[in-house]
Amino acid sequence: MLADKLRKSVLQSAIQGKLTEQLATDDKVEDLLQAIEEEKELLIKEKKIKKQKPLPEITEEEIPFAIPENWKWVRLGEIGKIIGGGTPKTTNLEYWQNGKIAWITPADMKNIKGKYISCGKKNITLLGLEKSSAQLLPKGSILFSSRAPIGYVAIAREEVSTNQGFKSIVPFSLNLSLYLYYVLLGMVDIIKKLGTGTTFKEVSGSVVEKILVPLPPLAEQKRIVEKLDNVLANIDELKANEEKLSILQKNFPDKLKKSILQSAIQGKLTEQLATDDKVEDLLQAIKEEKECLIKEKKIKKQKTLPEITEDEIPFAIPENWKWVRLGEVILLNMGQSPNSEDVGNDGIEFHQGKIYFTDEIIGFSDKYCSKPKKISNANEILLSVRAPVGEVNLNNREICIGRGLASIKIINSEERYFFYLLFYCKKIFEKKSTGTTFKAISKDIIENLLIPLPPLAEQKRIVEKLDKLLADIEELKI
Known part of the structure; x- marks a missing residue:
């Protein structure tokens, strides 16, 4: 200094x-x-x-x-x-x-x-x-x-x-x-x-x-x-002023990132276009895709999620958006740890928690599982569900996931929109987490999360805008 x-x-x-x-x-x-x-x-x-x-x-x-x-x-x-x-x-x-x-x-x-x-x-x-x-x-x-x-x-x-x-x-x-x-x-x-x-x-x-x-x-x-x-x-x-300035400079990119993400999920970052399909059409397509997967016995029928009440809604969103519960629009796969004897140098890459998380795409683990119980596939979002909760990464390959992770499959929507949305929701997950030895979030907490859903075309515009803005913010970090 x-x-x-x-x-x-x-x-x-x-x-x-x-x-x-x-x-x-x-x-x-x-x-x-x-x-x-x-x-x-x-x-x-x-x-x-x-x-x-x-x-x-x-x-x-x-x-x-x-x-x-x-x-x-x-x-x-x-x-x-x-x-x-x-x-x-x-x-x-x-x-x-x-x-x-x-x-x-x-x-x-x-x-x-x-x-x-x-x-x-x-x-x-x-x-x-x-x-x-x-x-x-x-x-x-x-x-x-x-x-x-x-x-x-x-x-x-x-x-x-x-x-x-x-x-x-x-x-x-x-x-x-x-x-x-x-x-x-x-x-x-x-x-x-x-x-x-x-x-x-x-x-x-x-x-x-x-x-x-x-x-x-x-x-x-x-x-x-x-x-x-x-x-x-x-x-x-x-020196005191320099230290204050240094703290401001250090914190500014993260605060700016949070502010931009908040604007994005409130529909303030992009223009709503009359040419966009209705969000109800997207919800119908997601519903039909789920029904098809149930019919093919690839997934089980989900229990009905609670109706959304007026008191739950945290902020206003554009008219052509809709508040939904996360479980309505995704497929959630909670991790399950394999038997210890099945973890070693052979099999499918194994991830127990967020240890190999990066800023975006999960890094490579040095552990493998010969008999995986739960699998996350490419183009799914990984969410840390315990110690700590709420961290997200994108997955680009088949991996075995232990109980420190959940994998989220996006249906008929823009994967990166949900990645940014869940990144923003980290604090919500932290508040809802429970436990004494360590904090954790359950399947119910994840599926009941309230999220704003825009039409697919606007999801893509939001992602395009965020990709550019957040890349610029990264360059501000000292």
Whole structure:
């Protein structure tokens, strides 16, 4: 996203001294380093910290980029104490129960807003602190996650402790906290490259203390922080807008598709023509075809479906259309799973559910059935009837179907019209589905589905229009 790129660029400019003006009135950075050294010596004298062994001299090869003349490269350990963390034994309730000391993990840092953190999901007790390697960090400490992942940064608003996933920095002068927070944010990519490990990358305390940071005079640090506070707030707003736009762009094609399908089945997408046959003629032809199949003993006589009541009708349709129940105009074949010993590498391709469904025509299964109980033929529509319900695909070959599927044979109508219609009806099937372990729809639910039936000629016009429009919508997807 543009906002993320801008954020990186701005932080990089800031720590290179390109975001603010260097002023001749600023104190020398050496004065700041002297004050830090004096503060460090005082802490050693008061036995608050131990005397450090000298850190390696900075070599020319280590310096990653140029900085202004009145800045200085220093190692992080020169200007702050690096402190790890720890986890009290989790089975000892005395270390956790009624704890008052905030205990932070990298997971607590993931979604914090702003610079500061004051607590995590858990607290520890004073005994837990004393009996573990966790340490109490003063207000103003900079928490830096050193593993899983490397690079979360926040400033402690209050005294806190952390688990072992941190190498936190306690600046010898707390005036440095805000600037160092931004420096670490700007150098996360550099620090990540210093990580080692196989299961996950980690930076050790000895690595963190040797990290080079560019140090400006204190006055310029304040200008940098003020500038970044302002600029990054604007970038955060940009990011929020980008994320909203991204969601809109992602959802727009699906919403548009749903809207177009709704227009199609309401008769608003195509023109109704006086030259079309009456829909009653189509219904009569379907009835006659069914009677013929019953006479030939290819299908059994269906039970009469309930009359359609006025209360059931969800929206108005054109005069030459008719509301019917799905079972009146199709032949429904509910899947039945074969015996497990009959499923293997031989026989007819076997589909148990929607696992091989695509956007349109069902893909090929790697399972076969030697003794199928239920068959779906080419030019039939496959409907998933359980876990999940309502997904549809077209079938272009003979396959064996298990009880997760139903096959719908279209009679004297346009197959793709019913494909689009059933696609639109997914939400209806979901609402009507029943079950606790998983949701399913029965034969009765499918056959009783109320559908709008246009004349055959208009079905074909609708399909032609939808094929073109939905192909265009697919190109909008990102």
